[in-house]
Amino acid sequence: MADSWVNSAERIGADLHLELTGPGGRRAALIQALREAVRGGRLPPGTRLPPYRSLAADLGVARNTVADAYAELVAEGWLTARQGSGTRVALGIAGPTRHAGRTPPKAPPRARGPRHDLRQGTPDASAFPRAAWGTSYRRALQQAPHDAFGPGDPAGRRELREALAEYLARARGVRAEPDRIVICSGFAHALRLLAASGVLRGPLAVEEYGLGFHRDLLAGAGVRTVALPLDEDGARVEELGRERAVLLTPAHQFPTGGPLHASRRAAVIERVRARGGVLLEDDYDGEFRYDRKPLGAVQGLAPEHVIYIGSVSKSLSPALRLGWMVLPERQVAEVLAAKGEREGWASVLDQLSLADFLLCGAYDRHVRRMRQHYRGRRDRLVAALAERAPRIGVTGVAAGLHAVLRLPPGTEASAVKAAVWQGVALDGLSAFRHPAALTPPVDGLVVGYATPAEHAYGAALEALCGVLPPG
């Protein structure tokens, strides 16, 4: 049986939990507990131990007992005592035996990343607007009402929902009201919530190319997906079967890159309206458009039949874990019920910071700056390919953070293999293909040109050109 004490150790600014369990007197038990704490790594080398008086008071033992225990451990070499700096764990004592009796420490789960990272899906992490974001965070922290630090509203902070309603209306043509917005942690969280809420009853039609990660997530949540063929006008929505719900990427089909044609936009709305269904609009990179005249969100055409989903994962950083859904009014309660009364999931301070970041114009400025930045990246990619691999077609480059390189039939697998050998991380187009897709597969590579840091981009392009099939 174990008694437990604590050393609140005000003066060393640290809590230390010790259990005096051994046989023999208090002194022996204390020596053993301290020895064990050092051996087990709980007291790392150099840690300052509490003064005798304070530990004695906390443990309910005589001061001399602590003094004796310390002296013994100093004599054994576990501790060192020096005038003016108190008693500390000896340097060098704990290292060799730190993991004694436990499994040896493992290497970090991930090895170093690839030499050239051209995977799609992430913005240039080195371009995060640290200063501007820090300013918004500081303001949010100072100005937040006290209730911001209590249990959160599962819909998200009202300040953010109001700022988003204004921004999405202005920049994306979304008809949003704060009460129809639910803040979440990103697109995947939105999908989970929709699947859990019952909004997605029955099978869900998805584009025949898309993220396998999303299909797996849906399957895990019991939602079966059905593949919708694509052509140069986007998803062939006229081929929708009996599915009442459809997930599309209308602004920039992921990953093939084209916009959904206006006639198709109208057609899909008509379908879901007729069936009492819903369109899930994944506007994952709607802010990044370069050449073509951008399309607003489909949601603006029929707010009561579209669930519009966006996030800051492409525009700012996936590290913030902030996204949003704009819901038809009738589905708000259902989604909030799935979210759970006591869960917010997105950090409230980040929510308030994003509200400030949107309202002060920093978000618009950042998006504009990144649009120029990525347009330059895109231009360099196109120029490099025109020079080094003129027979490789490039598509999907009018918008977004990635391009698709069309390869000669039968060459994708060897190009992907060559990329692995050359340390170039990217995916073949087939990695995004729905297992039940019916149209003939196309060979291609999906190149995320936003991912590398600026200084690394030239070398990444060079390496990319080296793995393409000879033209």
Next chain:
Amino acid sequence: MADSWVNSAERIGADLHLELTGPGGRRAALIQALREAVRGGRLPPGTRLPPYRSLAADLGVARNTVADAYAELVAEGWLTARQGSGTRVALGIAGPTRHAGRTPPKAPPRARGPRHDLRQGTPDASAFPRAAWGTSYRRALQQAPHDAFGPGDPAGRRELREALAEYLARARGVRAEPDRIVICSGFAHALRLLAASGVLRGPLAVEEYGLGFHRDLLAGAGVRTVALPLDEDGARVEELGRERAVLLTPAHQFPTGGPLHASRRAAVIERVRARGGVLLEDDYDGEFRYDRKPLGAVQGLAPEHVIYIGSVSKSLSPALRLGWMVLPERQVAEVLAAKGEREGWASVLDQLSLADFLLCGAYDRHVRRMRQHYRGRRDRLVAALAERAPRIGVTGVAAGLHAVLRLPPGTEASAVKAAVWQGVALDGLSAFRHPAALTPPVDGLVVGYATPAEHAYGAALEALCGVLPPG
């Protein structure tokens, strides 16, 4: 059919999306689109419109077309034009018709809170350490490597896992290695992940009093819960049936308030070890202890048979959405697979801030300060009851942020009703009772004495005493 344009409007610092859809010429279509944008609230009163030249270039129309459209709308009163401040949306024009054609705006989903909030489960929101947290956040933002802004490690940032391993070992006696820690958004998220991962196969034994929210969450995830009786030594673990997994609150039974007796700690470990099962240790308020000598975490006794779960929801704020699990080594991969490769869920910047906050000693300082603060609250509660309701027993006050007031049999329901009438928010003990609990129910009130702001606490105590059954 709709054509779409955008006004990138660099000079006004805002993106504006317009669709020119109407019949008639470009001028008429532009007038209609702008009118609609103002009427629909997308262009709020006072918004500055882009200069003619810039909008004309973006829309691909003649400059005069824009100038004519603006002039027409100024004449109609939608816009105002003033020398030096450009053309703006008229003040007062959009308000009355803003929601025309849509459902009227609803009241905010939650009415104002209760007059006296004594609900359990939250810390004093007014005591969040804004300055110290802001310092840690600023440092984290400045010092974060670029990769922190890319896709996250689903286990959480290594910096935080290392800081937690050190802290939990020191303060809670947890044997943690960074590789066995998984960061999550709080206790509910941890439960969801465990349920989804398959770690909780078969029914889960839970204490007969606990959070109904957790039981519902588990039921929703397909995990059946079985009620374990409680007595003065905590959960009667010797009555465990065939369940291989057990969820307990050993440091401070929630909500009844006692610690799990040492013999029971040993017994539950023996059981789960024998069955190849696992103990889920909910250490929800382990840092807050006042009188009794604290117990370290059970996890320290058998790290390979316990999943230790903690969060900052009580120690700092539930608004941060930060928690952690310390897992047996064999279950790390399973839980990470359930979490999903591309999801972190906890904000990376908050993770890095918490790592800094732990390492610089600010967390220890804050916990100590709050311990004193809540001890004072507890003492005032006990004193008020001794004076005003001496026959009401108070239990569970040696630790934590709440107390249980034992009421005479049959009086709980009327006390809860009286509380509602008096604007006192709190829960009866029966609200926490497992539907299948077997021991006879006890009448009581669960009083969260940490929840009110300092200035409101005295009045809340006064109101509480007023609703108790006459002694």
